[in-house]
Amino acid sequence: MPYDFSTFDRNCAKEQETPISGSVTGSIPSWLRGSLILNGPGKMKFGDQEYLHVFDGAAVLQKVNFTETGPTYSSKFLRSSAFQVNSENDQIVVSELGTKGTSVNNKSALQKLGEKFSFDKLFSDNAQVNVVRYGGGGYYAITESPFIHKICPKTLETIRKVDLHKEIGVNSQCPHPIQLNDGSSINVFHNVGATGPKYEIYKFPAQDSPDSFPKASKIASVDARWKLNPCLMHSFGMTEHYFVLPEQPLTLDVKQMVTNSVKEKPFIDGMEWIKDKLVKFHVVCRDTGKELKFRLKSEAFFYLHIINCYEEDKFIVVDLCAFKKPDMLYSFFIKNIRENGQNLWKELDRGTIKRIVLPLSVNDKVAPEENLITLGSKATAYRQKDGVVLLTPEEISPICYENPTMNPNFYGRKYSYFFGASSDMDDSCGKVAKVDVRSGEVKQWSKDGVYACVLSFVARPGAPADSGR
Ligand SMILES: [Fe+2]
Incomplete structure (x- = not known):
């Protein structure tokens, strides 16, 4: 059965506040x-717009609760400021990634200009990407x-908004912070300093306070390579001793954004x-906050999700979901889906799963023809005459499996399996895959009319460690 792209063209018009039971197919x-709480764009209309x-779409929180008597389902719209302003005006007022909001006030042009330059006019607070823990502060839509x-x-109600620009002075963030075993969490943010844009890493403590946001501490600050173009960093990697920040060529053009x-x-x-x-790969020591000095670069690719990173011998292994270019961002305009839905798969790159191996030390005298990777991987690293270490990835899979998930006990450690939704959209409907990263073997599951979105791994009690079960 071919992929039905009209599944992306739906509108969630109503909430399901009271949990309901459904019928279970399968077991x-x-x-x-x-409880599994999902977040995503769902309400696609305000009024006629x-x-x-x-x-x-405005964020919809959905919850499946697995109980003794069977699962229940409930949903609720996130009460962001954007949602409330749009609802009050019965139209789309606040701009989003691909939609320009419609102005509703009658203020003077000068007043409008001043308002447009204020920080929270640059970004919508429609937090529709993920639900995460932020230290001990609770669960947040992000x-x-x-x-x-x-x-x-429990209820999916929106309790309060936190402005991280005011809290810690940051401008944007990865929507995939990493939760540590002790309950604290770590995230990477964009900021601007005297020398230009930076990627800043903060830690949020585990202590819970019902009334305030956890007080964050800065661990590291890394200069972006382009002064007016920090890169989009949707996720980052962390090993036992290091952070890994891949700086891809998809960037935020600061001048253009202000003009826009x-x-x-x-x-x-x-x-x-x-x-x-x-x-460009930035490798930052977790203890000192210092970046490794030598320059590590690989061929260009677009990525959103790092699957896992770990240290082995004197190397860091980075596995990620990679695409040639960010074309998918432009393919998913509703107009394009309606006009080219049957052929949309032709526009979409299937992606690959790449393994990139980063050396943790590089001798200045090493010959350009000497492969620095001695790990038994097909990935290579060669030091160029200008000192740049050029990395060539190993392809674990010729098809990408997106929104990757894995046993969290192996995050940051050598591992065997991850799970994801197939990016092969030309002949399949929403397949789920279990990928063995050691051999590249892929086991898939699919059912007509069922489309995987975000997967979540829960280890079966008593299952052998690292069995992916
Ligand atoms: Fe994501």
Whole structure:
């Protein structure tokens, strides 16, 4: 059955506040208890206006609760400021990635200009990407902008908005912070300092306070390589001793974004793919906050998700979901789906799973023809005459499996399996895959009419360690 792209063109018009039971098809493991809370763009209309891009919809929180008597389902719209302003005006007022908001006030042009330059006019607070823990502060709906919303995991109600621009002075963030075993969490943010844009790493403590956000401490600050174009960093990697920040050629053009905010253009018009540029890897020591000095670069690719990173011998292994270019961001305009839905797969790169191996030390005298990788991987690293270490990835899979998940006990450690949704959209409907990263073997599951979105791994009690079960 071919992929039905109209699944991306749907509107969630109503909430399901009261949990309901449904009918179960297949079987749910008898030991599974707890709640799965999903976040994503869902409400695509306010009044007669529709969002133009799939990623723009107002956030809908959905919860499946696995109980003794069977699962229940409930959902609720996130009460972001954007949602409330749009609802009050019954139209789309706040701009999103691909949709320009419609101005509703009658203020003077000068007043409008001043408002447009204020920080929270640059970004919407529609946090529709993920639900995460932020240290001991609770559960938050999150997106790339610095506005997050504390939610109640029981009722899905929005409790309060936290402005990380005010809290710690950052401009945007990875929507995939990493939770540590002690309950603290770590994330990477964009900021601007005297020398230009920076990637800043903060730690949020485990201590819980119901009324305030955890007080964060800065661990490291890394200069972006382009002064007006920090890169999009949707996720980052962490090993036992290091952070890994891949700096891809998809960037946020700061000048263009400010201009766009005045002209009320959508966010996507401020993104720039810098052609013919490589991916630069920043490796930062977790203890000292210092970046390794030598320059590590690989062929260009677009990525959103790092699957896992770990140290082995004198190397860091980085596995990630990679695409040639960020074309998918432009394919998912609603107009394109409606007009080219049957052939959309032709536009979409299937991606690959890449393994890149980073050496942790590089001798200045090493010969250019000597491969620095002695790990038994097909990935290579050669030191060029200008000192740059050029990395060539190993291809673990010729097809990408997106929104990767894995046994969290192996995060940052050598591992065997991850799970993801197939990016092969030309002949399949939403397959789920278990990928063995050692051999590249892929086991897939699919059912007509069922489309995988975000996967979550829960280890079966008593399953052998690192069995992916
Ligand atoms: Fe993501």
